[in-house]
Amino acid sequence: MRIASVALADDQARSYGEIPIAFAVRSHYRVEKATGNSGGWRLREERVEPAYVKDYDAGGERPLRWAKRWDTSNWLVLAASENSTRLGGAVVAWNTPSVDMLEGRTDLAVLWDLRVHPGNRRRGIGTRLFDHAADWARAKGCRQLKVETQNINVPACAFYAKHGCYLGAVNPGAYPEFPAEIQLLWYLNL
Numbered sequence: 001m002r003i004a005s006v007a008l009a010d011d012q013a014r015s016y017g018e019i020p021i022a023f024a025v026r027s028h029y030r031v032e033k034a035t036g037n038s039g040g041w042r043l044r045e046e047r048v049e050p051a052y053v054k055d056y057d058a059g060g061e062r063p064l065r066w067a068k069r070w071d072t073s074n075w076l077v078l079a080a081s082e083n084s085t086r087l088g089g090a091v092v093a094w095n096t097p098s099v100d101m102l103e104g105r106t107d108l109a110v111l112w113d114l115r116v117h118p119g120n121r122r123r124g125i126g127t128r129l130f131d132h133a134a135d136w137a138r139a140k141g142c143r144q145l146k147v148e149t150q151n152i153n154v155p156a157c158a159f160y161a162k163h164g165c166y167l168g169a170v171n172p173g174a175y176p177e178f179p180a181e182i183q184l185l186w187y188l189n190l
């Protein structure tokens, strides 16, 4: 498998968006304040019935919008492919004052998007993309990589936890259009 850096021009954004980001929600996390002196949160997995599909791209061609809405000249776009077939991608935002998620910091990068084609998940492709993203951010002088996900994305939370990220913020009510979802902000110290 090859991982290459690509541009975010229209045709590339279209190819990027052809990798489905949707996933099945079969469980979610109940988020509780941890007891004791250590602080933090405890994530308790609970089954969701009936299961449903969550698609972050639903209702619009998200990857096509990024370069229209933000100055992406300091962003990294990665494409993972095998025999010219696109299997996954990752986008890292850095040094873009209009992106609030960057907290006005240039020593912080945001893993803006990460997706692996459903038929190729759990083969280590996400890990390869994540490691590339972290290496790139480190090379830019960043001290942290930040990622937003939700309590309904158990696979992604397990993925970030496995890769050494810690849960830095929990924000219920962050998504008025999805009141049941809780925003989770993960940080990796680089």
Ligand SMILES: CC(C)(COP(=O)(O)OP(=O)(O)OC[C@H]1O[C@@H](n2cnc3c(N)ncnc32)[C@H](O)[C@@H]1OP(=O)(O)O)[C@@H](O)C(=O)NCCC(=O)NCCS
Pocket (backbone or CB within 6 Å): 021, 022, 023, 114, 115, 116, 117, 120, 121, 122, 123, 124, 125, 126, 127, 128, 148, 149, 150, 153, 154, 155, 156, 158, 159, 160, 162
């Ligand atoms: C999250 C995602 C990118 C992970 O990519 P991947 O290539 O499947 O991940 P990897 O094979 O590198 O998995 C590494 C580890 O992550 C965790 N993980 C990945 N998928 C998981 C799942 N479905 N359930 C539980 N843990 C999971 C495991 O710890 C796994 O290690 P293991 O296979 O040895 O147990 C992929 O599931 C995906 O594209 N999901 C849909 C899009 C999405 O949610 N993106 C993130 C938005 S915040």
